[in-house]
Amino acid sequence: MELTYEQRLEALCKTKMQQTREKQEVLLVMDQDDHGRILPSPEFREITEYMGPSGEMVRDAKLNNFKPKSNHPSGGFFGAKACGENFNLFLKAHPVYINPMSSLAGGYMAYFMGYRNPSWPPELASNLEDEQRKYGVYPGIGATQHFCQDMTIGFKLGWGGLLRKIRRYRKLNPEKSDFYDGLEQVVLGVQDWIRRHVEVAREMAKKEKNPTLRRNLEEIAEINEWLISKPPRTFREACQWTVWYQMIARMYNGSGSMGQIDVWLKPYYERESAAGTLTDEEAIFHLACLLLNDTQYYQLGGPDGEGKDTTNKVSFLVLEAVHRLKAPANIGIRVFDGLNPELLRRGVEIMFEDKTGFPKFLGDKGLVEGFVKNGYSVQLARQRVYSGCHWFAIPGREYTLNDCVKINFTKVFEVAFWDMMNDSEIKPSVDELWSRFKKHLHRAVEVTKEGLDFHMKNMHKVFPELVLDLLCYGTIEKGLDASNGGVEYYNLCIDGSGLATVADSFAAVEQRVEKEGLLTWQQLAEHLKNDFKDAENVRLMLSSVPRYGRGGTRADQWAIRIVQAFTKFVKEKPTPAGFNVIPGLFSWASMISMGQTVGATPNGRHAHAPISHGASPDPGFLRGGSAPTAMAVAVVSVQCGYGNAAPLQLDMDLGLARGEEGLAKVEALIKGHFELGGTMINMNVIDKKQILKAHQDPSKYPNLIVRVTGFSAYFASLSKNLRQLVVDRILEEET
Amino acid sequence: MPIRENLLLKRNNCTRKTLTPQTAKGTIFDIQRFSVHDGPGIRTTIFLKGCTLRCFWCQNPEGIHLKPEVMFYPDRCIYCGNCLLACPNKAHVVKEDAHVFLREKCTACGKCAQTCYAGALVLVGREMTVDEVVDEVLRDKVFYETSGGGVTLSGGDPIVQYSFSRALLKKCKKVGLHTAIETAANCQWKILASLLPMLDLVMMDIKHVDSEKHKKATGVSNKIILNNAVRLSKTKKPLILRVPIIPGFNDTKSEVEAIAEFVKEFSNLEYLELLPFHRLGEGKYKALGLEYSASNLAVPAKEKMRELSEAVKKLGIKVRGN
Ligand code: SF4
């Protein structure tokens, strides 16, 4: 009996659910995107545990048939050649995965990064650690990926072409042989992995009874035999090539950046669609199979270099595929004046219909006008496309460390506060506190910049970007890793975190201590030390000061001042070695771990409680609910303005988008925010009852997806801490 | 039932007073940004205190009286004692280990609420100038532009503070905003007429066509209201008429049809909207020390609402209902 695409997709989704449930059972929590990763079967599985980003133990499953070869006394392996060779062995050990329902072969089961132990050679230790810890800096030293390759390079060359390119340039740069060895090993590894899939697909086809699936397996074998060395010729082959690339990128060092899928698949689609060899249903099916393989970051629509809308039929097909899957997918629609209005409308519709937190919306105006201020052209700024949690990169040409480098404003505030209180020479005052905060923030930015230089100097010797390097302009040509001068542009990211906590703290001391005299500085210090023990009234007195987000309050002014100071310090000069730096505001899921290192704060926050998220006001900043427009206006007022994002995080009630009119209002909210200069909107459509029930017993709601910060995740997969945060936000809106 | 706000309306004449945006003050009990369920686009709704009706189901009881009031939420109280010290009239006392609020002693000076950081005491009704209100309204200007929204005066009923309402609307028009009002229109025609030039949209309630029933449920006859509705229908102002569907009062098909018949010929009617009764206001009654007379009412079922909408539609009237 023949199977339809619909039936096959249904079966694939069922399998995906089983795999997700298995991950939840075996790994317990996953405080990260729900990647498409599949667990290795029990006979290949080895369970390990380590401390996760929100301070809870995370379990991971490794392949037990791969042991890396060390080239260093520490037991680790470092440098291009060793990393490439080990990754090659890792790929050789990696099992084959083919789901006969899928039109695309492959599934990935483990993370290569988990075998890097130690992950940094001890003799290279930086001497900045103490100071960085003091300021709560996440320095990004040793951070991987977080920039974007250009997929069209791969589509043009195929694996064979890439291999030839490496070998050609090896001859020109013989002194770079170590780097070329590493690259070559990666390509040989993936070719071998694909070849094994071809063999298995042939075997499976022979045994397969169902005619649709047998044909599918034969096609898989044929397509992949071609793709071992040749570039993709068709839409389906391009999808399959992407699957191979995204899997090795993810496994090698966690990369999930992809960029403009609708742009690079367009020529294939148009050619075959015109020739009548590809129906939309088939195209949607291949895209769905691609999206099921992993949750990469994609941009849809938006201007090309010249400002013309890139939206095309493929943009809609991708949205449709996401819609049919109703599984996590990281799709962003780039909103600008010239955008096809139907794409935005369809995006908003799907957002409210599916309630999976997708798509996100990206504000072209703020992004482009900001990036240009770094000295780049508008054309280039438009080509900086969405490719990660809250970030953008120029495909194949820019190295960024986006989302890897953060300064915890609340920690800096704490240092400044006690610095002032312990100085017997002076009388504490808000002015004094502000000037010390600025002094320490300045130093925090500097020590972060020094750390960036340290990373840039050493990273390529430790763990180079062997997979992303393959599809960049200049890396292979020059024989240099992207972190080591291989690409054209270097714009390193520094994000600030905990803005609202600090702004509200400044406002609280200004009002309650200085203006109203309800509390002395010493009393405040005591309460903070004791974490407001037996002083709930004092805590509430401080926390009831009008907060950042309401508009026109002291705290709103403080938030702007803090961001201006931060931006100035980041932008006043590049790193000592000369790398451009770009400020933004974002905390990813680090609000919890960052909060754990900080004692009570004058905004009434308890010691070790989470800090505020990115640019967002604290939940409850407006009594009686949080008006999205108030949030939108506040978040615009604190944009750093250099092209990196400070996202607006909105949990929207399902009831808001009722009917045509409701959708139009949500659209107006999005457009308004971007017109004011906003950079990104993450919207969560919430069914309150559902979430509260799920909080009581998450296992009953394995499908519920919530947007945590920049990403959506299965609610049931989140740690208890993160779940509590999501629920608090919703309850807050109900009072 | 003597309704103070009615007397007030009568005493006030509606000749133009010289109120400037800096000095004209109104008593506001809430400003809600991102109002998306009343009127076109994204709106900011200004809730003005004071109403001329006394509907027993009122969902904004804190808007009924013109004067400020204290709302008390005992379960938020943390027994800090601040209010006991702050009140000049000793309206807060501790009796048998419980915090008791002697409302009859309260003059609504607001001192206790200012020191109640737990939010157990809240003063509703703050005086604001036109400029202050407009400042707040303008924060969302860009969203009015992208959505075709604007500002809505609501309450209570904005006609009670009509001088202020007029000054506020005038300023809103001056800064280019779309303006709307939500009113029961229980006032002299010339008051409404004086507001109309500054209004782009009128949203008006019609609760019943039977005067006796109306009086029993709202405290006033519907004579003025229906007259005003007819007069409004002769202007060119876009008009939205709304019917709160209250069980046992006006929730039968024939009652709703009678209202529909009444408005059938209104050429400026955008649509008739049926709003189901809800009990979200119940907690506020308690906090105000008031009896909630609608506590036994059931929320109309979706089916019922659909049925009533259908009945209106059959008469050839554009209808909305949820
Ligand atoms: S408002 Fe004034 S009079 Fe009334 S209880 Fe509070 S402090 Fe006392």
Ligand code: SF4
């Ligand atoms: S001030 Fe507020 S919290 Fe304190 S006793 Fe009075 S009502 Fe309770």
